[in-house]
Amino acid sequence: MSTITLLTDFGVHDEYVGVMKGVILGVNPSARIVDITHHIDPQDILQAAYLIPSYCPYFSKGTVHIIVVDPGVGSDRAIIALEMTGQFFLAPDNGVLSLQLDSGTADSLVRIDKANFFLEPVSRTFHGRDIFAPVGAHISAGVDIQKMGTSIDIGQLVRLDIQKPRFNKRGELIGTIISIDRFGNLITNIRLNDVNQILRSQPETKLIIEIGKSRVQGISESYQGAESRNPLAIIGSRGYLEIAVNRDSAQDRLKLEKGDMVKLTSRQ
Amino acid sequence: MSTITLLTDFGVHDEYVGVMKGVILGVNPSARIVDITHHIDPQDILQAAYLIPSYCPYFSKGTVHIIVVDPGVGSDRAIIALEMTGQFFLAPDNGVLSLQLDSGTADSLVRIDKANFFLEPVSRTFHGRDIFAPVGAHISAGVDIQKMGTSIDIGQLVRLDIQKPRFNKRGELIGTIISIDRFGNLITNIRLNDVNQILRSQPETKLIIEIGKSRVQGISESYQGAESRNPLAIIGSRGYLEIAVNRDSAQDRLKLEKGDMVKLTSRQ
Amino acid sequence: MSTITLLTDFGVHDEYVGVMKGVILGVNPSARIVDITHHIDPQDILQAAYLIPSYCPYFSKGTVHIIVVDPGVGSDRAIIALEMTGQFFLAPDNGVLSLQLDSGTADSLVRIDKANFFLEPVSRTFHGRDIFAPVGAHISAGVDIQKMGTSIDIGQLVRLDIQKPRFNKRGELIGTIISIDRFGNLITNIRLNDVNQILRSQPETKLIIEIGKSRVQGISESYQGAESRNPLAIIGSRGYLEIAVNRDSAQDRLKLEKGDMVKLTSRQ
Numbered sequence: 001m002s003t004i005t006l007l008t009d010f011g012v013h014d015e016y017v018g019v020m021k022g023v024i025l026g027v028n029p030s031a032r033i034v035d036i037t038h039h040i041d042p043q044d045i046l047q048a049a050y051l052i053p054s055y056c057p058y059f060s061k062g063t064v065h066i067i068v069v070d071p072g073v074g075s076d077r078a079i080i081a082l083e084m085t086g087q088f089f090l091a092p093d094n095g096v097l098s099l100q101l102d103s104g105t106a107d108s109l110v111r112i113d114k115a116n117f118f119l120e121p122v123s124r125t126f127h128g129r130d131i132f133a134p135v136g137a138h139i140s141a142g143v144d145i146q147k148m149g150t151s152i153d154i155g156q157l158v159r160l161d162i163q164k165p166r167f168n169k170r171g172e173l174i175g176t177i178i179s180i181d182r183f184g185n186l187i188t189n190i191r192l193n194d195v196n197q198i199l200r201s202q203p204e205t206k207l208i209i210e211i212g213k214s215r216v217q218g219i220s221e222s223y224q225g226a227e228s229r230n231p232l233a234i235i236g237s238r239g240y241l242e243i244a245v246n247r248d249s250a251q252d253r254l255k256l257e258k259g260d261m262v263k264l265t266s267r268q
Numbered sequence: 269m270s271t272i273t274l275l276t277d278f279g280v281h282d283e284y285v286g287v288m289k290g291v292i293l294g295v296n297p298s299a300r301i302v303d304i305t306h307h308i309d310p311q312d313i314l315q316a317a318y319l320i321p322s323y324c325p326y327f328s329k330g331t332v333h334i335i336v337v338d339p340g341v342g343s344d345r346a347i348i349a350l351e352m353t354g355q356f357f358l359a360p361d362n363g364v365l366s367l368q369l370d371s372g373t374a375d376s377l378v379r380i381d382k383a384n385f386f387l388e389p390v391s392r393t394f395h396g397r398d399i400f401a402p403v404g405a406h407i408s409a410g411v412d413i414q415k416m417g418t419s420i421d422i423g424q425l426v427r428l429d430i431q432k433p434r435f436n437k438r439g440e441l442i443g444t445i446i447s448i449d450r451f452g453n454l455i456t457n458i459r460l461n462d463v464n465q466i467l468r469s470q471p472e473t474k475l476i477i478e479i480g481k482s483r484v485q486g487i488s489e490s491y492q493g494a495e496s497r498n499p500l501a502i503i504g505s506r507g508y509l510e511i512a513v514n515r516d517s518a519q520d521r522l523k524l525e526k527g528d529m530v531k532l533t534s535r536q
Numbered sequence: 537m538s539t540i541t542l543l544t545d546f547g548v549h550d551e552y553v554g555v556m557k558g559v560i561l562g563v564n565p566s567a568r569i570v571d572i573t574h575h576i577d578p579q580d581i582l583q584a585a586y587l588i589p590s591y592c593p594y595f596s597k598g599t600v601h602i603i604v605v606d607p608g609v610g611s612d613r614a615i616i617a618l619e620m621t622g623q624f625f626l627a628p629d630n631g632v633l634s635l636q637l638d639s640g641t642a643d644s645l646v647r648i649d650k651a652n653f654f655l656e657p658v659s660r661t662f663h664g665r666d667i668f669a670p671v672g673a674h675i676s677a678g679v680d681i682q683k684m685g686t687s688i689d690i691g692q693l694v695r696l697d698i699q700k701p702r703f704n705k706r707g708e709l710i711g712t713i714i715s716i717d718r719f720g721n722l723i724t725n726i727r728l729n730d731v732n733q734i735l736r737s738q739p740e741t742k743l744i745i746e747i748g749k750s751r752v753q754g755i756s757e758s759y760q761g762a763e764s765r766n767p768l769a770i771i772g773s774r775g776y777l778e779i780a781v782n783r784d785s786a787q788d789r790l791k792l793e794k795g796d797m798v799k800l801t802s803r804q
Contacts, residue, residue, distance in 0.1 A: 001565060001566070003558075005554060009450075010450060011449075011450035012280075012303075012305055012306075012307060013305055013307040013449075013450060014305065014449045014450060015304050015319050015322050015323040016449075017303075018273060018302055018303060018304035018305065018323050019322070019505075021302045022271075022273075022302065022323060022326035022327040022328075022331075023326050025271055025300065025302070025327070025328065026326070026328050029269060029328075030269070032561065034554055034557045034558065034561070035548075035553075035554060036551050037548055037549055037550065037551060037554065038548075039548060039549040042450065042451050042452075043451075043515060051551050054551050054555070055551040055554050055555050055558060058555045058558035058559050058562070058665065059561070059562070060558075060561065060562050060565070063558075071491075071515050073491065074489070074490025074491055075490060075492045123505055124489055124490040124491075124502075125490065125491065125502060125503075125504055125505050125510075126504075129326065129505065181547075181549075181550045181552075182545075182546060182547035182549060182550060182578060183578050183579075184578075221610070222609070222611060222660040222661065223607075223609065223610055223660075223661065224608075224611045234660075234661060236661055236662075237552075237555075237659055237661050237662035237665065242661075247607050249578075277718075278718060279717075279718035280548075280571075280574075280575060281573055281575040281717075281718060282573065282717045282718060283572050283573060283587050283590050284717075284773075285571075286570055286571060286572035286573065286591050287590070287591050287594045287773075289570045290539075290541075290570065290591060290594035290595040290596075290599075291594050293539055293568065293570070293595070293596065294594070294595070294596050297537060297596075298537070310718060310719050310720075310785075311719075311783060339783050340760075341758070341759065342759055342760060343758060343760045391773055392757055392758040392759075392770075393758065393759065393770060393771075393772055393773050394772075397594065
């Protein structure tokens, strides 16, 4: 049995996800389908782009990751299949794979264009059903992606302009809140490496994290690392710096939102 | 492996859906269960009725579609099993299959009444668990529906009074918004056939769609068929006329709701 | 194939549940995973505790129930595996199994501490991924829980102080609304046994249920047991007394909330 994951912005109130699963099982009855989430904000390519490298490493080789966050459905945007570290990614060519591509080396990359793998007639409104589902199912059944399209170069892909943390003139690291999870943890775009870079350049100093009107000192090892109701900083499960409040919501406590700034400095 | 789909109004905050799956797997451990949605508005039979023909065609022969939108649970309303185009439908006899029945010919139809297929004791509050789940699982395991109940005639079934689009005295086609999806697309009860009827009767004319205070001309081929923020009309993935706004929500832009009117006319 | 159920407070907007499934399938590719719900209110151990005995009985022997409602993740709280009536429960030692433990006899109970069954390195923020998922998958694959930890006694476990219904001086039974389901049914902590106790002690009397400003007489057999819009009392599918309104929401009609009181008396 091979696994297919689904990441979409379809929500779960309509029949769209169920229809995709029906099509997948029609092509590959032994496929095992895992929902990652269908609650990507409608057409929010960036949100999906950040999520992909967070779940892929936990799936086996051979897994097919279908991503349908696709505001350009029905236009001439391409659909691409990527083979990377033994897994497959099927997504619109709209930049949604930008961060995944940064995380390793592509083994194979095609623009999907062989209509014999599609569900005919192909609509111009629901490629999830008509292209992504059947093509993903064929990949999971062992069809070589090279047989389903035309090889392209990684340089030809649409890439998002991913805002990375940057150092300002005073040597402070400026990052951004990129996501807030269900617990109200504020997930930034700052990685452990970035933090270490500060600490290595200025040993014997203490890390200060400024976020909104709050100031946190040092990185905690766990959510219990601060007094109740006080914010703490922690390297979260995605590998990014998060601001959290033990047994409470940092989002509610600090009144911060996606896009808000976080500043890292060091003090002796 | 045979597939069972679930369509309910149970939501996903309670344990109800999980319990049904436990019962299904107890009867047929090799059943593969696909959630269509559990977010039908509580007890909204009409909403479910419209959805059923939208997903069934994408599942294989032998699939068992369980539908539990059942305000009459515990009363003497019947539970029926329908065989149609090689698939099975298990639902309360409350009209929820009305549109599905219109879409083809019933091959077999029974009122489920053989209690040996039920989970005993049968409660009067949760037939999803006590009747639908075990009976559906037995059907998916190959039990003939004729052995699980009494044959009835299709004319005996409860039918919904489905509001179809109608032509008024001026020859304008009056339809209704029957559903709004997650993207804010306004899905009407007007089908492509209805549209073609207008165009055929008055060739050399242009189709005008009036909805709320807006007016759209012609049917677009894709969501890119109109200027940004302007509404467009499109035949959506369910085969119904939809009003959409490219990369935006038509619901938010046009301030319209389920039940609002749409009018189709033609102008030279 | 063996079944693993998941009960968490992770929600479904983030990748957390999908990641757990990836890890499970990596360890036991033939595991069948059933979501109970991921919408437990964040860190609400009591809510989860009430739910567990409601779904477990409907799953087969050998099922592994993973419960991750775990505000103490990263602290020194234990993770325990319990074998009971042929099923397995994997949960943090925070009282979430309190009601399940009351419902029967533990056959085996261990504190999980064998790190060779964990996903290394174990984070201090996401034990669902690093411990619960792989350990649960190993249990479902047949590994003896005794090999995964150290036997402990049931008396060593953290227990919640579960508020049970109590009789006041006037012999009235005082209970509480512990949960409200999607239909607006108000689920109390009063069981059929409690009701029978009142009726047995005072035969020839009628049961009166007072809740908010409303008063209901007797227990209905089904949701149709009262006039439209009038509240009724019923023994719900979980075995608890519920207050419902036929084809409507008791929560909306009666303006009541979780924690509100319900009083049972008998009158001649």
